[in-house]
Amino acid sequence: MSPAHRNDGEVSAIGRAAVLLKEFRKGDGALGIAELTRRTGLPKSTVHRTVHELVRVGLLEQAGSAFRIGLLLFELGQTAPRANGLVEAARPHMVNLHDATGHNVALAVLEEIEVVYVEIFRGDRGRRLPQRVGGRWPAHASCAGKVMLAFSPADKVRGVLGGVLPRLTDRTLTDPPALLAELAQIRRSGVAFDRQESIAGVVGAAAPVRDGDGAVLGALAISGPVGRISLSRVDTAVRAGALGISRDLARGASVVRPVLGLGR
Amino acid sequence: MSPAHRNDGEVSAIGRAAVLLKEFRKGDGALGIAELTRRTGLPKSTVHRTVHELVRVGLLEQAGSAFRIGLLLFELGQTAPRANGLVEAARPHMVNLHDATGHNVALAVLEEIEVVYVEIFRGDRGRRLPQRVGGRWPAHASCAGKVMLAFSPADKVRGVLGGVLPRLTDRTLTDPPALLAELAQIRRSGVAFDRQESIAGVVGAAAPVRDGDGAVLGALAISGPVGRISLSRVDTAVRAGALGISRDLARGASVVRPVLGLGR
């Protein structure tokens, strides 16, 4: 009822729980009740009750008087199907690319207006890159994101362009017409480049990974420090890698697990 | 109020949500409303409402008329702190062991009466093993579980012995006194063996991984098909590997992230 609207429109108990869980994405480790209260703006007693409930069901775990992600979440996250089949098919190709180039090799999927990295092999100089497996990045400011947007239905792209496009570097494309032109160009060439649009001093290239029906499931990207990486050379490598993954996905057909049950 | 008690004592909305989420651990991919209703025993309309709420907050995602783990869960699972620092420290040592032996190399932590595998490198013949990253296994029927139990406080062990100890093979230790004697022996030797106690035809050895204070954080295990793996030889390798990881953990001290922020 307060005129100021909440973070999201969270009314349900589950919504509040999700708001609390999301605070742990930033990877700050363990958080206390007061810290969560401050960050979420929820009433302290609500945070207290909800967090303890989350501990009871195993989604969080208690470490002293602070709380952190529980192993149940780790367990559930490992079974995320969209990531799973894709990563398994991609890994060998990613290793090859990583060995051959020595640069950062990443696999990402598109979620709303952001990309989520599902696997990363870091290059020699890549230890300091902020991208993490499971982390997010604005789609318009990443070659992986741009290539996935380029092959997305128009309404999805419109959704991205509708919001504000954060400017991460002075080269980030934040102008909708410019971005649309770039996407059209990517659609023609089949590859997207990041020319210091995400991080100053870092460039990269990305190509789409498709399933047997041609639908784009994700993107393979190679990136590295400007000067130490040749985009024209990486261009073909990343295309070949993405095609290889796509072919394996089409052959393996069943994105379903090849694992045997033995329940539990 | 029904005399028959539910699966767990779930009364809260969060509890019901967790019951639903746990159904996805088995890795069956996408589940429909009716399927979830059947498995959980919850009323259909409750399942419907709760699942759609979970989709709204991003914990699940909708694929046609079925539902599956959402990327938010993948993301949260990746930040599970207990697993994270440990895996990062362990990975190089695990790769070495894997290259040197060609057998399955696994890293596990203890949660209640089960182990959770946080990283696995499969050996040549290991494709068919049912253990998965993020999967669980009864602690008493695994060398990794036994070695962690051996160095756990007595009341934790009592909790394990209190319940029923499932018999996975005809060699599984299910007799509390026998198991206690085994744990004492492990405490003396510092290494635990699995002599076809978890899976017929598979043997292995495990050693504890400790932090700087000597507290046991997890266990490193090597396993392989009986006959193709020599326990006496693997014994020393797994001890050395576990010590190496422990040393790196103590040096790296801060189990905290070395990553730079760049929020979101």
Added chain:
DNA sequence: ACCATCGTTCCGATGAGCGGGACTCACCCC
């Protein structure tokens, strides 16, 4: 045309969740 099974929607009753506020510690600084 029938039946089975799916997902969806409705709606009255109720109790779980809500949250303001009070409480208890532990700690630090006058």
Added chain:
DNA sequence: GGGGTGAGTCCCGCTCATCGGAACGATGGT
């Protein structure tokens, strides 16, 4: 010692979101 600050915990009356039985529409196999 006294007073402040900020932590986690607890209480309790109000109320609104949750609950779940039941009805509904869509689908598809026989």
